[in-house]
Amino acid sequence: MFGHDGEAVHVSAPAVPGGDQRSDDAAAAPGDEKRAGIPIDESGEHLGIVRSRAVGASRDLPQVQDGAELLLSRRSDVELSRRGQLLVPRLRSQRVAKGNFTMLELDGHEVRLSNPDKVYFPKPGWTKLDIARYYVDVTEAALVHVRERPTVMKRFVNGIMEDPIWQKRVPQKVPGWLQTGTVAFPSGRTAEELVANDAAHLVWAVNLGVIDFNPWPARRGDLDHPDELRVDLDPTPGIKWDAVRRTAMVVRDVLTEHGLRGYPKTSGSKGIHVNVRVEPSWDFLEVRRAALALAREVERRVPKLATAEWWKEKRHGVFVDYNQNARDRTVASCYSVRPTPDARVSCALDWDEVPDVEPEDLRLDTVRDRLATVGDPAADIDEHAGSLEGLLDLARRDEEEGLGDAPWPPHFPKQKGEPKRVQPSRDRDRPTHRGRAGDPQPGGPPPGTRTGGLQRGFGSKPRTGQGYEDEFED
Numbered sequence: 403m404f405g406h407d408g409e410a411v412h413v414s415a416p417a418v419p420g421g422d423q424r425s426d427d428a429a430a431a432p433g434d435e436k437r438a439g440i441p442i443d444e445s446g447e448h449l450g451i452v453r454s455r456a457v458g459a460s461r462d463l464p465q466v467q468d469g470a471e472l473l474l475s476r477r478s479d480v481e482l483s484r485r486g487q488l489l490v491p492r493l494r495s496q497r498v499a500k501g502n503f504t505m506l507e508l509d510g511h512e513v514r515l516s517n518p519d520k521v522y523f524p525k526p527g528w529t530k531l532d533i534a535r536y537y538v539d540v541t542e543a544a545l546v547h548v549r550e551r552p553t554v555m556k557r558f559v560n561g562i563m564e565d566p567i568w569q570k571r572v573p574q575k576v577p578g579w580l581q582t583g584t585v586a587f588p589s590g591r592t593a594e595e596l597v598a599n600d601a602a603h604l605v606w607a608v609n610l611g612v613i614d615f616n617p618w619p620a621r622r623g624d625l626d627h628p629d630e631l632r633v634d635l636d637p638t639p640g641i642k643w644d645a646v647r648r649t650a651m652v653v654r655d656v657l658t659e660h661g662l663r664g665y666p667k668t669s670g671s672k673g674i675h676v677n678v679r680v681e682p683s684w685d686f687l688e689v690r691r692a693a694l695a696l697a698r699e700v701e702r703r704v705p706k707l708a709t710a711e712w713w714k715e716k717r718h719g720v721f722v723d724y725n726q727n728a729r730d731r732t733v734a735s736c737y738s739v740r741p742t743p744d745a746r747v748s749c750a751l752d753w754d755e756v757p758d759v760e761p762e763d764l765r766l767d768t769v770r771d772r773l774a775t776v777g778d779p780a781a782d783i784d785e786h787a788g789s790l791e792g793l794l795d796l797a798r799r800d801e802e803e804g805l806g807d808a809p810w811p812p813h814f815p816k817q818k819g820e821p822k823r824v825q826p827s828r829d830r831d832r833p834t835h836r837g838r839a840g841d842p843q844p845g846g847p848p849p850g851t852r853t854g855g856l857q858r859g860f861g862s863k864p865r866t867g868q869g870y871e872d873e874f875e876d
């Protein structure tokens with residue numbers, strides 16, 4: 403049903419003048435408003451149909467009758483109703499597109515993709531529709547990593563050239579079929595998040611500007627017990643890519659020696675992630691503790707190459723970011739497209755590919771072919787859930803030797819046994835924290851509160867429910 407050039411696509415016409423707002427419009431993010439006047443492309447290369455709304459510009463656009471079901475060719479030169487009648491669109495002046503769109507039929511649901519031709523990746527010219535197509539093509543592989551997992555929506559409503567909006571909660575108006583899961587923060591606040599269980603959900607999110615999926619490491623049925631330990635390898639500034647690859651191979655060894663199987667993937671940005679499926683028998687504290695023990699063991703083995711140091715001023719080489727395993731932290735999922743200029747994909751690898759992998763080879767335009775030819779190295783991850791006991795033993799040995807907990811990310815409540823959470827070079831007095839205790843979110847006033855731009859200091863970003871961007875850095 404996707405409209406590759408010249409191919410028929412199945413669309414349905416929207417309500418025309420003054421039509422009701424669709425749920426995705428109701429959920430429009432700040433900034434969406436300025437898209438309202440985008441004129442439709444007259445080349446006929448667009449999919450979808452104009453919603454007739456006079457908003458000031460004059461442009462002749464085809465008008466479609468209420469509720470008409472059409473088969474619309476991508477070139478717009480043949481328009482047939484389901485019964486094969488030729489429909490000749492009338493032209494109407496003094497109209498401009500609120501936004502053209504296409505309806506995609508996926509998993510028995512009609513999913514509306516507004517502005518499918520909007521360019522999200524200017525360099526290669528890839529559009530929102532290209533992203534939707536990608537996810538439809540790789541659905542099976544992508545779902546392995548997001549199924550049943552509450553997922554934060556990182557919305558690039560105007561493509562990658564603008565900062566995303568981090569949105570934890572799904573909009574109030576969503577389709578009846580949309581699946582969600584409610585996560586709780588230590589403060590007791592909750593958020594109803596997307597649970598993307600099929601292609602319709604993936605594309606529904608793409609329509610809202612999602613490019614990469616950022617799921618919880620736990621599944622909806624038991625959100626207190628993660629089934630994924632995430633090893634996030636981040637090169638510190640100036641560190642070469644090969645150091646990341648070599649560190650990943652050390653991670654593999656440590657995991658194997660502790661009874662676990664790691665599934666490596668490019669992050670799609672500068673790093674490598676190694677996902678480890680674990681039995682959901684340990685809580686977030688224990689999974690993070692196991693990840694910390696692993697990070698320290700990697701550093702012990704290759705101290706020049708890797709570090710487990712939280713404070714940036716003490717880091718060198720490749721940072722093994724154990725804190726990505728703290729509750730409410732998320733990492734871009736496997737087969738997510740990343741907001742890099744060349745639309746890299748966070749792509750699963752076989753271990754024997756890791757020493758030579760070049761992340762720039764794995765992109766929106768190459769990964770579907772790779773899946774078709776090489777296959778999916780992460781396809782069987784769910785069949786290899788391991789035990790954390792080995793790593794937790796390692797953590798106990800660390801503790802006996804004086805290596806207890808390590809610093810937590812900002813906005814997390816002070817943890818029992820956590821060392822003083824102060825950057826070592828500034829260890830005198832700490833700035834005040836305006837966030838609500840126990841809430842891993844930035845401080846500041848609630849959304850919509852006018853601050854007159856006078857906020858200052860720590861925690862001064864508005865409380866948006868979206869967290870600091872660097873909470874999600876990869």
Ligand SMILES: [Mn+2]
Binds near residue numbers: 634635669673674723
């Ligand atoms: Mn990372």
